[in-house]
Amino acid sequence: MQKSLQNRLFKIFLIALTLMCVSTxxxxxxCSSGSPAGAxxxxxxxNKKTIRVISFYRYSFSDTYYNGxxxxxxxAILKNSSFNYAGxxxxxxxxxxxxxxxxxxxxxxxxxxYDLNPEYVLKGYGLSxxxxxxxxxxxxxxEKNIEITTGAGVKxxxxxxxxxxxxxxxxxxxxxxxGAFGVxxxxxxxxxFPLYSLRIFSLxxxxxxxxxxxxxxxxxxxxxxxxxxxxIAKDFYGFIQIRSDxxxxxxxxxxxxxxxGSEIIFVSPQLSYSIYEKWHLAILADLPVYKNYSGKQMTQxxxxxxxxxxxxxxxxxxIKK
Amino acid sequence: xxNFLIPIVFILVIIISCKKEKKSDExxxxxxxxxxxxxxxxxxxxxxxxxxxxxxxxxxxxxxxxSCEWGTFIGSGSVVDWTVCHADTFNVKCEVKDKYNNSESxxxxxxxx
Numbered sequence: 526m527q528k529s530l531q532n533r534l535f536k537i538f539l540i541a542l543t544l545m546c547v548s549t550x551x552x553x554x555x556c557s558s559g560s561p562a563g564a565x566x567x568x569x570x571x572n573k574k575t576i577r578v579i580s581f582y583r584y585s586f587s588d589t590y591y592n593g594x595x596x597x598x599x600x601a602i603l604k605n606s607s608f609n610y611a612g613x614x615x616x617x618x619x620x621x622x623x624x625x626x627x628x629x630x631x632x633x634x635x636x637x638x639y640d641l642n643p644e645y646v647l648k649g650y651g652l653s654x655x656x657x658x659x660x661x662x663x664x665x666x667x668e669k670n671i672e673i674t675t676g677a678g679v680k681x682x683x684x685x686x687x688x689x690x691x692x693x694x695x696x697x698x699x700x701x702x703x704g705a706f707g708v709x710x711x712x713x714x715x716x717x718f719p720l721y722s723l724r725i726f727s728l729x730x731x732x733x734x735x736x737x738x739x740x741x742x743x744x745x746x747x748x749x750x751x752x753x754x755x756x757i758a759k760d761f762y763g764f765i766q767i768r769s770d771x772x773x774x775x776x777x778x779x780x781x782x783x784x785x786g787s788e789i790i791f792v793s794p795q796l797s798y799s800i801y802e803k804w805h806l807a808i809l810a811d812l813p814v815y816k817n818y819s820g821k822q823m824t825q826x827x828x829x830x831x832x833x834x835x836x837x838x839x840x841x842x843x844i845k846k
Numbered sequence: 847x848x849n850f851l852i853p854i855v856f857i858l859v860i861i862i863s864c865k866k867e868k869k870s871d872e873x874x875x876x877x878x879x880x881x882x883x884x885x886x887x888x889x890x891x892x893x894x895x896x897x898x899x900x901x902x903x904x905x906x907x908x909x910x911x912x913s914c915e916w917g918t919f920i921g922s923g924s925v926v927d928w929t930v931c932h933a934d935t936f937n938v939k940c941e942v943k944d945k946y947n948n949s950e951s952x953x954x955x956x957x958x959x
Contacts, residue, residue, distance in 0.1 A: 601894040601931055603918075637918070645920055687913075691922040694913035739915065777915070784932050820932070 568728050569713050570662045570674055571618030574839045579614040581832035585811075587825045591818045604640040606698070606823060609633040610653070622662040626678070629655035635699040648690070649699035652683035658709060670717030670724075680707035685738055697741070704737030722756035736776075744773035744786055760802075764795035764809070774819065784820035789813050805834040879905035881942045881950035886928075890957045896920065896927040899938060899954055907945035914938045933958050 571577055588605035590597035612630035619625055630653040639645040658678025665672050684702040688695050715726040732746040750768035757763045768791045775785040795809035811828035818824060880903060887898040901910050901924045912919050914937065917930035928938055935957050943949040 602896070602929060603931070639918070639920065641920065647918065689911070689913075692909055692911045693919045693922045693926065696918045697916070741915075 568726070569672055569715055570622065570660060570665065571616050571624045571836075572838065573618045573620050575618040576837040576839075577614075577616040577834065578837070579616075579832055579834045581612050581614075581830055583610045583612075583828060583830040584608070585610075585825055585828040587823050589824050589826055590821055591816050591824045592821045593819075594815075594817050597821055601823075602640050603823060604638045604644070606635075606637045608635045612653075622665060624660045626658045626660065626676075627655070628658075629653070629683070632701040635701060637696065637699055647695060647699060649688055649695045649701050651688065651701035653702050654680050654682050656680045656709060658711075660711075660713075670715070670719060672713065672715040674713040674715075676709075676711045676713070678709045680709055680732065680734075682706065682737070687739065703734065703743050704739070705735045705742060707732055707734040709733075724752075724754045726752050726754075728752070740778050742776045744775050746773070747771040754797075760799040762797040762799070764793075764797065764807075766791070766793040766795065766809075768793060768811075784822055786819040787822065787824075788815075788817040789825070790815035803835060805832075807832045807834070876946070877905050877944075879903070879908075879942065879944045879946075879948040879950060881940075881952055884938075884940050884952035884954045886938070886954045886956055889955060890959065891929075893933050893958050894929060894931055896929045897956060898925060898927050899940070900925045901940045901942060901952070903942045903950070905942070905944040905948070909943050911941040911943065912939070913941075928956065930958055 584607070586605065586607045590601070610630055610632055612628060614626060614628040616624055616626040632650050632653055635649040637647045639647075656678050658676050660674050660676035662672060662674045665674075682702045682704045685704045687697075687704065688700055709730060709732045711728065711730040713726065713728050715724065717724045728748075728750050730746070730748045734743045734745060736742040748768065748770055750766055752764055752766045754762055754764045770787070770789045770791065772785075772787050775782040790813070791811050792814050793809050793811050795807055797805055797807040799805050808831045809829070811825075811830070813825055813827075816824055882902040882904065884899065884901050887900075889897070891897045903910075903924070908924075910922070910924050912922070912926055914928065914930075916932070916934070916936055917928055917938075920927040920929070930936060935955065937953045937955055939951055939953050941949055941951040
């Protein structure tokens with residue numbers, strides 16, 4: 526019985542891992558300042574009847590053109606771009622093995638600066654996209670500090686019409702919302718070593734984007750990440766994340782869109798501080814260490830984020846990290 | 847009292863139902879919307895260079911709404927600059943609206959190389 530369960534779990538794990546590793550050509554947008562990813566390492570299942578609220582803010586800056594893996598001298602009148610993004614994630618433990626999650630975000634600003642005299646600035650802003658997902662723990666052994674969790678969900682736009690400012694349509698790269706629905710899947714693997722106050726975990730996501738009202742679909746997105754966390758002092762935790770972001774080419778009515786798609790590897794150091802073991806404040810930086818872009822594209826230079834997490838644990842169980 | 851009531855009502859009905867006739871010396875100052883032209887200074891440009899697009903129209907309190915599937919508009923109003931970061935053929939659309947919500951649209955084709 527135990528062997529057949531193990532075999533079944535292993536098959537599910539292999540299938541999920543295979544799905545997570547699907548990645549063909551990789552492209553991105555020519556003038557994009559990137560899209561925000563969450564800023565918290567509080568992933569995985571929640572204890573039953575626990576509500577987790579994560580609020581985060583992210584800033585990103587882009588000013589370097591790449592062509593493939595090579596830097597390109599700034600050849601366009603677009604000088605740089607940036608965004609300020611705020612988001613919130615609310616999770617709820619439905620049962621020991623099921624958790625639900627809702628996430629939404631707002632672009633405080635999404636800016637492009639053009640090298641003109643005087644400098645010309647375009648700014649988009651507004652609600653971005655949201656998502657609702659369910660997570661299921663296919664293998665959960667708290668006594669051994671092991672967790673394997675899969676999840677799936679739906680992405681939805683808060684705006685389906687493109688944004689105009691002063692009666693002028695903003696460029697696609699600074700539209701606050703994709704205007705399209707999508708589906709997401711994820712797999713989370715965790716192993717803790719309490720003796721060493723160490724934890725190693727991996728979060729992997731795959732997003733499929735649908736088309737918006739302009740018959741434009743942003744490239745599918747695959748993220749694979751590995752985290753190592755360690756308690757470095759009382760109430761202080763250090764994290765190192767190595768993450769690969771693979772974005773497929775965008776598509777419009779004519780097919781693949783040129784100068785879209787990318788493969789980027791980030792190293793993200795993070796520091797987390799626990800306040801009375803109830804609040805968790807974290808700051809992190811995203812530093813790209815490898816870039817490969819299809820065509821000529823403006824690329825992200827760095828990204829900074831801060832998050833605040835709070836669990837409301839009605840069952841008085843330990844906060845799961 | 848009753849003798850006065852009927853004539854008063856009769857007069858009121860006549861006053862309410864009478865339309866004000868337009869006098870010949872009162873002019874209609876509203877201008878009909880007429881979108882005359884939409885012209886790009888250069889219809890073939892290099893990638894990342896700009897072209898000036900001018901919309902010429904007549905009408906009352908006109909607004910100019912610019913859109914294109916790709917590219918960036920610099921400025922607003924009846925004259926804008928436009929640029930794009932990859933090569934293709936593009937149709938830049940300008941929709942002109944007047945204060946009565948009448949509208950007309952035109953397209954300017956621009957090729958980038």
